[in-house]
Amino acid sequence: MRNGPTWFNVTSLVLGFSFLYLPIVLLVIFSFNESRLVTVWGGFSTKWYGELFQNQQLLDAAWVTLKVAFLSASIATVLGTMAALVLVRSGRFVGRSLFSGMIFAPLVMPEVILGLSLLLLFVAMDQARGFWTVMIAHTTFAMCYVAVVVQSRLVGFDKSVEEAAEDLGCPPAKTFFQITLPIIFPGVIAGWMLAFTLSLDDLVIASFTTGPGATTLPMKIYSQVRLGVTPEINAVCTILVGLVTIGVIAASLVTKRQQVQRERDERLAFGPH
């Protein structure tokens, strides 16, 4: 078989990447547009980034979003990890299949329905909507993602490792923090990051459950875009794209380094000695 760029391969590659990245590239390019008109190129400028940091409304929204994402991801990670532990560890108990079905339902449930039901709940509880309700709503829908990620890590976990710790005199709670948690930690961190990202870009559920004074960034962007796309929005989005890219690259670099380290260790261990 001939290995090299064929017309077919090149075309597929160009088409694929264009579909994926052309809109983002355009957005990035136009964020550096001098002109106020979004679709007309008026020369290179970074002035919209400067204006962005003058725009208190956008900055507030960003700050709210980060706080919500951080808190909800953290709580969702704790709850999701606990749910995963129960599902994997407790063996058979009455209602196990019901519980496991229910914890994964939000994965496929339309966000609109989830948002609406949460709204109804908060109204019924006579709860003033705002920062905390958004945070709780995000925790609710993110914890099932965490449970899925942590569960996959737990399934490959040798239970006798925990038994060994208890056998050596370590009480169960201490065993969890000294043995189980460190071993499943990569899964827990991955779950947290997933929950953080999900919360960061959620629009639907936040719209349903928020109240005055707690506008998240996606909501702000959406409402501004309805009035017309401004270069400022392009700038915000470019920063978000930049942050996500850095995050993804950093995560893959860390994984890669661990892999290399591990392989080197194994060569050392199994080599001649």
Place this chain on the structure above:
Amino acid sequence: MSIGPVRRDFTPWEDPSAIPFIEFRNVTKRFGDFVAVKNLSLKVYEREFFALLGGSGCGKTTLMRMLAGFENPSEGQILLDGQDLAGVPPFRRPTNMMFQSYALFPHMSVEANIAFGLKQDNIAKTEIDARVKEMLRLTKLEAFAKRKPHQLSGGQRQRVALARSLAKRPKVLLLDEPLGALDRKLREETQFELMNLQEELKMTFLIVTHDQEEAMTVADRIAVMDAGEIVQVSTPAEIYETPSCKFVADFIGDINLIEATVLEKHAGGTRLQASDPEFLIDTDQQTAATEGEQVWFALRPEKVRINHGSPSGESVNQSKALVWDIAYMGDVSIFHSRLSESKTMRSTVANVTRTVEQPISWDDEVTLSWERNAGVILTS
């Protein structure tokens, strides 16, 4: 240090006044409808190297896990050093276990793995360091102290698991198929290391294994288990030479089982009539079976002599046979000889010279013979 004299005089199970160190009293364990252990009683003595031997699913692992505290008996009592273990959680029991999968802590170094148990007991750091060092020396792991488990070979991991379970100097060390994952050579070496360690540390070892050679090599006494019950408890030699029933005879080593009826019981022993083909067997053994009762005569292959012509001695048992198959194993040759159309008898002959040409060959007419005390009568 020679362990011979110590081992030779070590027979606490024959002393009725000896106090058992571990005692199972009428222990039953059920998992739903399945009965893993059935009304089992067993006594193990201090400093004994005791083996639980049986096929998979015979309940041996369940029995050990109940002693470690990972399972609770459905009925009955387990006592260790006089203390009833009911309600004592695993982390408070004075036993330590070496797991079949080794169950090393993957995120800790070899040193930290070994120190883990000691750290649970609020022991001074200098003392912990000294004990870890001693364990590393005992298991020849000094060079690997800083390594993580995934950087070790299978044999090294096995030694870390052993060092970790020994570090707390438990009253009883439980070994769950400890050598299953090692290759044959390493396994044999490790068996002898285990015996020496047990002698040096003066501890009680309880090993679970399905490998009869392993059990016979390391243990003072063996309990052969089947379907949740103990079939026989004895020393390796007694189990091999005087099995209590067909199951034990068949499970341990090779055996020829001959169906027979009791013809005559007299002061000098018993005369049996084999049924297929019909020939007489004389033994020194007295049997509980009554005359005319159906029994089995069990004969180990190495106790059967194979000759051309008649063997010397009048009182010797013998039967004509035809050599059917020969398996040359190097150290021994195994002859399968046909007594009748349906009955074959195995006999092993040690190859004491280097002659490649065997004096006995396929289809030879031979006489199989054995002494009066070579076999054992089994009634069940």
